Amino acid sequence: MTPNMTFALTLPARIRFGRGASLDAVPEIAALGRRLVLVHGRSAKRAEPLRAALVAAGCEVTAMSCAREPTLPMLLDALSHARESAPDAVVAVGGGAVLDMGKALAALLPSTAGAPLDHLEVVGAGLPLTVPPLPCAAVPTTAGTGSEATRNAVIGVPDHARKVSLRDDRMVPDIAIIDPALMDGTPAPQTLASGFDAVTQVIEPFLSCRANPFTDALARPAIGMGLRALVKLMEGGEQKAARDDLAWVAHVSGIALANAGLGAVHGLAGVLGGETGAPHGVICARLLPHVLSALDRSADTESTRLRLSEVCGEIDAIVPGGLDGLTEWMSRHGLGELPVLDKATRDRIAGAAQDASSMKASPVLFEARELAAILSAAESPGKGTG
Numbered sequence: 001m002t003p004n005m006t007f008a009l010t011l012p013a014r015i016r017f018g019r020g021a022s023l024d025a026v027p028e029i030a031a032l033g034r035r036l037v038l039v040h041g042r043s044a045k046r047a048e049p050l051r052a053a054l055v056a057a058g059c060e061v062t063a064m065s066c067a068r069e070p071t072l073p074m075l076l077d078a079l080s081h082a083r084e085s086a087p088d089a090v091v092a093v094g095g096g097a098v099l100d101m102g103k104a105l106a107a108l109l110p111s112t113a114g115a116p117l118d119h120l121e122v123v124g125a126g127l128p129l130t131v132p133p134l135p136c137a138a139v140p141t142t143a144g145t146g147s148e149a150t151r152n153a154v155i156g157v158p159d160h161a162r163k164v165s166l167r168d169d170r171m172v173p174d175i176a177i178i179d180p181a182l183m184d185g186t187p188a189p190q191t192l193a194s195g196f197d198a199v200t201q202v203i204e205p206f207l208s209c210r211a212n213p214f215t216d217a218l219a220r221p222a223i224g225m226g227l228r229a230l231v232k233l234m235e236g237g238e239q240k241a242a243r244d245d246l247a248w249v250a251h252v253s254g255i256a257l258a259n260a261g262l263g264a265v266h267g268l269a270g271v272l273g274g275e276t277g278a279p280h281g282v283i284c285a286r287l288l289p290h291v292l293s294a295l296d297r298s299a300d301t302e303s304t305r306l307r308l309s310e311v312c313g314e315i316d317a318i319v320p321g322g323l324d325g326l327t328e329w330m331s332r333h334g335l336g337e338l339p340v341l342d343k344a345t346r347d348r349i350a351g352a353a354q355d356a357s358s359m360k361a362s363p364v365l366f367e368a369r370e371l372a373a374i375l376s377a378a379e380s381p382g383k384g385t386g
Contacts, residue, residue: 007212010151010169010258012138012176017251019244022050022093022139022179029175030057032135033088037109039078039102040093042067046141046182047093054091062087066094066101069163069273069280071156075104075116082109089135092173093182095194096145096280099138099173100153106136107153107171116155121167121357123160129168138173141182143246144194144281146201146254148176154270154280162274165357172258180247184240189334191233193281195246196330199226200284201253203311205260207295207304208361215260218252223311225249227318234333235320261361264291268353268371272338275349282336286378289326294374295364304363340379346372 016025029036029050036059040047044063054061062085064078082090082105090109092102108116111131117124138148147153151172152165186194202219205211211219226249232242257266268291269283292312299305316322321329331337341349350371353359359366366374 003216004210004212007214007259009214010172011255012149012173014175015178016175017178017248019179019181021177022182023053025137025175025177026050026053026057029091029137030054030059032137032174034058035060035085035088036062036091037082037085037087037105038063038091038093039066039098039105041065041095041098041141050091050093050139060085066098069097069154069156070101070104071158072117072120073158075101075108075155078105079108079116087134089137091137091139093139093141095140095142096147096197099140099145099147100155102138103136103147103171103173104153104155104166107133107166107168109134116166117157119166120155120157120164122164122355123157123162124164129170133168133170136173137175137177139177139179139182140247140250142186142190142194143180143183143243143250144197146198146250146252146257148173148178149251149254150258156274160274162352163270176251178247178251180240180244183243183247185238188234189336190281191246192230192330192333192335193279193285194250195226195230195233196285196288197281198246198250198253199223199230200265200288201257201262202226202249203288204263204265204361205253205256206311207263207307207363208260209363210261210361212260215256219256219260220310222249222252224314224318227314231318231320262358263362264294264359264364264366264371264374267356267359267362268349268375270356270358271349271353272375275345276339276341278338279336283338285330285335286327286338287374289323290374290377292323294366294370298364298366298370301363338379341375346375350375
């Protein structure tokens, strides 16, 4: 699979990276507008210093909580409350769920015509935004989704038991601020789940049929960097340098996926998460070794096999136990498990995943029975990679 030499790039207009970057960026955020909606997670603790600094800079800040992965009812409620303050811009400070909520608010607040469902993929009409989004600043507090660099927001739709995207090139945040200090002390299970989401998001773009020289330059070195950082944090305890590395990997994973696409892990994850409510990072971590093994059995081009060999070689060299022991290693360090599904549910998820947008970039177009087998293997940590 030769990298695509014809490509376009979508990136944040401004990126700040480094410890202390969140407070250093206050003048830039304040320049987005005087009235701000600030979205944070269940707790406002990590967002409070930035909120206080923005108020001191003369901004009116309306704080809103997004305590879990956003759903369409949550988004509709947030839009109603946010419109009361007539914001000029949106600031999102939190994990991937918070950033997705913030980006969705920025995208939909300017327009009162139509329903948000009209703009959602798969379950809605997927219509483009009719009005440009509000300016948006995104500040991740976990090293995971890279949402501060992507053009979509993932929204759960309970009525359809799916997680789908609200997508528009203009949804890439105007300012992406990656401050690894905000990630210090994240509990090990959360670090592992979000970290493997990030690692998966550099592996899948590297294997993608849409890979290009730019995404390769970011994704390939980030695979080993992310794995080493996770091993250090799991085996050696809290380390600032490892947090910095993982924050970088998460950020470039967002750029890579926005410009090269993903694959079967995320194609399955969106459907499985919508169906079961299992955390996205846990799903990706549990699926990864089994998808890699399935790719190894099915890859039919020399280029894909070579790239896959590089990925698996990194895992074998860095993670104790290698690819065959990856599932057990993750379990030993507290990663959650997937729910056990009945065959009918598993088959339904596998069939729906074939139509997921993430699946379109996979180097192998899996049949539904193959996807169902991946799900079955990932449900039990004791099954290995088969």
